[in-house]
Amino acid sequence: MTTLVFLDPVHPAGRLADAASPAILATDQGVTRGDGIFESLLAVDGVPRKLQAHLDRLAASARTMDLAIPAAESWEAAISTAVAAWTDSQTPAAADDAGPGAAAAAAGETQCVVKLIATRGPEGANTTTAWVAVSAVSPALAVQRQKGLAVVLLERGYDSDIAARAPWLLMGAKTLSYAVNMAALRHAHTLGADDVIFTSGDELVLEGPTSSVLLAHISDDSGVPVKRLITPHLDTGILPGTTQGALFAAAKAAGWELGYGPVTPADLLDADAVWLISSLRLLAPVNTIDGAEIGTAEIRKALTDELSALLAKTL
Numbered sequence: 029m030t031t032l033v034f035l036d037p038v039h040p041a042g043r044l045a046d047a048a049s050p051a052i053l054a055t056d057q058g059v060t061r062g063d064g065i066f067e068s069l070l071a072v073d074g075v076p077r078k079l080q081a082h083l084d085r086l087a088a089s090a091r092t093m094d095l096a097i098p099a100a101e102s103w104e105a106a107i108s109t110a111v112a113a114w115t116d117s118q119t120p121a122a123a124d125d126a127g128p129g130a131a132a133a134a135a136g137e138t139q140c141v142v143k144l145i146a147t148r149g150p151e152g153a154n155t156t157t158a159w160v161a162v163s164a165v166s167p168a169l170a171v172q173r174q175k176g177l178a179v180v181l182l183e184r185g186y187d188s189d190i191a192a193r194a195p196w197l198l199m200g201a202k203t204l205s206y207a208v209n210m211a212a213l214r215h216a217h218t219l220g221a222d223d224v225i226f227t228s229g230d231e232l233v234l235e236g237p238t239s240s241v242l243l244a245h246i247s248d249d250s251g252v253p254v255k256r257l258i259t260p261h262l263d264t265g266i267l268p269g270t271t272q273g274a275l276f277a278a279a280k281a282a283g284w285e286l287g288y289g290p291v292t293p294a295d296l297l298d299a300d301a302v303w304l305i306s307s308l309r310l311l312a313p314v315n316t317i318d319g320a321e322i323g324t325a326e327i328r329k330a331l332t333d334e335l336s337a338l339l340a341k342t343l
């Protein structure tokens with residue numbers, strides 16, 4: 029079940045709404061044009077993870093598309109209301125259907141997905157619609173972390189310098205227009221793969237449809253041991269990943285060398301490990317890219333365990 033809280037000046041703590049009833053006008057430009065922005069974050073035992081980073085990125089996305097959004101305090105209040113209401117709904121007595129959230133709560137840990145959404149509002153009204161939706165974490169994400177992913181490279185259709193040349197494409201903003209990203213995932217599934225890494229027209233590695241890309245080297249070209257993490261440069265128009273950012277900070281403190289792209293497909297194939305990383309999925313190792321194995325199963329698992337432990341400390 030989903031808990032819904034609208035940001036509403038009349039209700040400083042947010043206005044609880046029934047997620048099973050219609051709540052958005054059919055003329056809302058978020059619905060008619062995908063004209064809006066969002067964030068997805070994880071809350072553990074009622075505490076939203078990396079909240080400031082997500083609120084900062086929401087504000088940056090809003091600036092990119094000239095969208096007025098409520099102040100950070102209003103989001104924080106609505107998030108507290110929504111997470112508390114969702115947590116209450118997961119108590120064994122309340123959760124008749126014993127969904128995945130209830131199962132996690134019974135195991136002593138309460139995790140939920142917190143979505144922040146803001147749209148340009150109904151046509152002609154000049155008001156932003158903003159709400160928080162809280163729901164259970166999909167069990168499929170833990171499976172991805174454990175089993176790893178078969179990934180295909182797919183073209184995004186832009187060169188890596190498009191963001192600076194064409195700001196109207198809103199590159200690097202987390203807009204509601206994710207239909208292309210979802211279509212890319214469906215295309216990957218028809219190819220028998222689990223997920224996608226987008227490449228630019230000039231053949232650089234970008235990001236996944238819902239994740240950042242990370243690669244590791246544990247030895248250099250002459251076999252000397254190193255600990256090096258690399259992610260594609262943000263200039264390529266990708267979304268700045270809050271999870272990649274948190275992991276880089278923790279990895280630096282643990283002695284890893286950090287680098288920002290350019291990353292080519294050959295760099296991915298040459299890496300000891302590659303991951304798709306995001307707030308809900310955390311670190312999911314990439315087993316194969318276009319059918320070619322990345323590193324070895326042992327190295328992938330050892331590095332995933334090491335970096336997941338570092339990431340857990342930051343969350």
Ligand SMILES: Cc1ncc(COP(=O)(O)O)c(C=O)c1O
Binds near residue numbers: 235269
């Ligand atoms: C396109 C894209 N890139 C990267 C990410 C990873 O961002 P974060 O780590 O902040 O969840 C996401 C997350 O949904 C995404 O949609």
